[in-house]
Amino acid sequence: MPRARVHNFSISLDGFATGEGLSADAPFGHAGHRLHEWMFATRHWGGLGLAGPGDAAAGTAGVDNAFAERHGPGIGAEIMGAGKFGPPGWQDDPGWRGWWGENPPFHTPTFVLTHRPRPPLVMDGGTTFHFVDAAPAEALDLAWEAADGLDVRIGGGPTMLREFLAAGLVDHLHVVQVPILLGRGVRLWDGLEAWEQQYDVEVVSSPSGVTHLTFTR
Amino acid sequence: MPRARVHNFSISLDGFATGEGLSADAPFGHAGHRLHEWMFATRHWGGLGLAGPGDAAAGTAGVDNAFAERHGPGIGAEIMGAGKFGPPGWQDDPGWRGWWGENPPFHTPTFVLTHRPRPPLVMDGGTTFHFVDAAPAEALDLAWEAADGLDVRIGGGPTMLREFLAAGLVDHLHVVQVPILLGRGVRLWDGLEAWEQQYDVEVVSSPSGVTHLTFTR
Numbered sequence: 387m388p389r390a391r392v393h394n395f396s397i398s399l400d401g402f403a404t405g406e407g408l409s410a411d412a413p414f415g416h417a418g419h420r421l422h423e424w425m426f427a428t429r430h431w432g433g434l435g436l437a438g439p440g441d442a443a444a445g446t447a448g449v450d451n452a453f454a455e456r457h458g459p460g461i462g463a464e465i466m467g468a469g470k471f472g473p474p475g476w477q478d479d480p481g482w483r484g485w486w487g488e489n490p491p492f493h494t495p496t497f498v499l500t501h502r503p504r505p506p507l508v509m510d511g512g513t514t515f516h517f518v519d520a521a522p523a524e525a526l527d528l529a530w531e532a533a534d535g536l537d538v539r540i541g542g543g544p545t546m547l548r549e550f551l552a553a554g555l556v557d558h559l560h561v562v563q564v565p566i567l568l569g570r571g572v573r574l575w576d577g578l579e580a581w582e583q584q585y586d587v588e589v590v591s592s593p594s595g596v597t598h599l600t601f602t603r
Numbered sequence: 604m605p606r607a608r609v610h611n612f613s614i615s616l617d618g619f620a621t622g623e624g625l626s627a628d629a630p631f632g633h634a635g636h637r638l639h640e641w642m643f644a645t646r647h648w649g650g651l652g653l654a655g656p657g658d659a660a661a662g663t664a665g666v667d668n669a670f671a672e673r674h675g676p677g678i679g680a681e682i683m684g685a686g687k688f689g690p691p692g693w694q695d696d697p698g699w700r701g702w703w704g705e706n707p708p709f710h711t712p713t714f715v716l717t718h719r720p721r722p723p724l725v726m727d728g729g730t731t732f733h734f735v736d737a738a739p740a741e742a743l744d745l746a747w748e749a750a751d752g753l754d755v756r757i758g759g760g761p762t763m764l765r766e767f768l769a770a771g772l773v774d775h776l777h778v779v780q781v782p783i784l785l786g787r788g789v790r791l792w793d794g795l796e797a798w799e800q801q802y803d804v805e806v807v808s809s810p811s812g813v814t815h816l817t818f819t820r
Contacts, residue, residue: 399799399816400792401618565804565816569796575617579786582616587782591808599616599782 388533389557390526392540392547393457395574396421396562396596402571403544410473413485415571421564424596430454449592453560457491462533464492465525467546468500471515477502484515492539495532497525499546522546522553544572551578559585559601605750606774607743609757609764610674612791613638613779613813619788620761627690630702632788638781641813647671666809670777674708679750681709682742684763685717688732694719701732709758712749714742716763739763739770761789768795776802776818 397403398421405415414421425431429445431454445451468477476482477500484490484507493512500517507515516532518525529538540550550556561574585601592598614620615638622632631638642648646662648671662668685694693699694717701707701724710729717734724732733749735742746755757767767773778791802818809815 400790400795565799565806567792567795567798569794573617575784577786578617578784581784582782587812589782589808589812589814591806591814595804595806597806597808597814 388462388530388535388537390538390540390550390555391461391558391560392542392556393560394425394454394562395542395547395560396425396564397544397574398564398566398568398571400567400569401573401575402568403542403547403574404469405568405571408469408473413473417568417571420566424450424562424564424592424594425454427594428454430457446594449590449598450594450596453562453598456560457539458493460537461494461539462536463494463529464496464539464541465529465546465550466496466498466541467543468498469543469545470541471498471500480504483507483509489513492541495529496541497529497532499525522550522555526550526555544574548574548576548578551581554584556601557603559599561599561601563597563599565595565597605679605747605752605754607755607757607767607772608678608775608777609759609773610777611642611671611779612759612764612777613642613781614761614791615781615783615785615788617784617786618790618792619785620759620764620791621686622785622788625686625690630690634785634788637783641667641779641781641809641811642671644811645671647674663811666807666815667811667813670779670815673777674756675710677754678711678756679753680711680746681713681756681758682746682763682767683713683715683758684760685715686760686762687758688715688717697721700724700726706730709756712746713758714746714749716742739767739772743767743772761791765791765793765795768798771801774820776816778816778818780814780816782812782814 405417407415427446428451429447430451472482489511490509490513496515498515498517501519503517503519585603588600590598622634624632644663645668646664647668689699706728707726707730713732715732715734718736720734720736802820805817807815
């Protein structure tokens with residue numbers, strides 16, 4: 387059976403998946419890059435910040451990298467919230483094409499949940515953005531169909547992910563807790579009392595300082 | 604230099620150190636015993652729940668136990684908040700002597716912060732409860748004096764601990780994160796943005812499922 391999976395979803399020690407003050411220059415607000423440094427440092431991501439581009443051997447190759455690599459294989463479609471696709475107000479900019487340039491790292495049909503749909507955007511590398519005004523379960527049905535038997539990635543951000551978790555639509559959740567206190571922003575876990583009881587939970591800390599938590603059913 | 608230390612302070616994955624609905628029958632409210640099962644299961648605590656009393660070999664003897672054991676040695680006094688000493692309203696009960704019976708597990712002078720002081724309570728095993736109406740820094744001065752060159756334990760609960768953290772009065776903080784979602788209660792980390800930046804942080808997960816975080820300066 388295909389599964390709905392979440393990968394590399396990073397939160398602070400106090401539970402925030404994004405900071406305050408989101409803008410085109412600050413996709414995660416005052417959090418900056420701190421929630422994702424562990425990921426950029428992996429070999430899978432090219433060891434960004436550790437070496438120049440093109441250095442294939444750059445980056446960490448341990449537990450952080452093992453988790454980071456799971457982002458792609460077996461995925462046939464992604465669903466993301468409007469808050470992930472662009473900064474506040476991107477719906478007013480007809481030329482906005484996402485944060486990721488012309489070859490986004492999704493490489494599948496990608497459904498962007500928004501109350502203001504627009505025509506699909508065909509990007510390089512296999513990513514097509516479909517803009518849909520749909521509830522979580524409806525969006526997942528669209529994604530299953532597009533994924534054609536493969537798994538579906540639930541991409542976040544935190545507001546939409548919380549809705550998918552609360553609706554019982556997620557089969558595998560990988561959360562990465564970074565030991566920083568952001569103090570403010572959007573929390574992942576609000577309103578999810580006892581959610582974990584339907585899942586097998588495994589926790590492993592990494593020498594990088596982050597902690598990987600996996601919830602699987 | 605003597606230090607102010609916090610040990611075995613347990614929180615849920617969503618950051619709650621206690622649940623809702625605290626009472627004499629439910630010291631942690633709807634959290635029940637779930638935040639401290641890891642600790643009760645250690646050899647240091649007698650492996651409660653794993654074997655009968657008097658079985659000295661009962662209990663886990665790994666990383667959880669190593670941390671649990673650090674609660675006592677080198678400590679000359681404790682400070683605790685009113686919320687740790689008793690259930691809501693204990694101040695109206697002149698006969699309330701704490702949760703712990705006649706031989707509480709502190710074995711030192713123990714300062715209970717309350718706006719309604721009462722005469723000291725001399726217990727067995729070296730614990731004397733002193734009830735003081737004092738701000739965090741004042742209370743710590745009292746405790747340093749009583750500790751006579753040893754360290755001071757900051758005992759919690761979360762409301763008082765947050766005040767001590769915000770005031771920069773804690774030198775070593777050991778937090779244990781339990782992978783459950785309580786959903787409601789009293790959070791530890793609120794209002795502490797960037798607090799961790801003054802500390803060395805180490806994180807290690809345990810086979811029991813909990814994660815130990817230490818913050819040291």
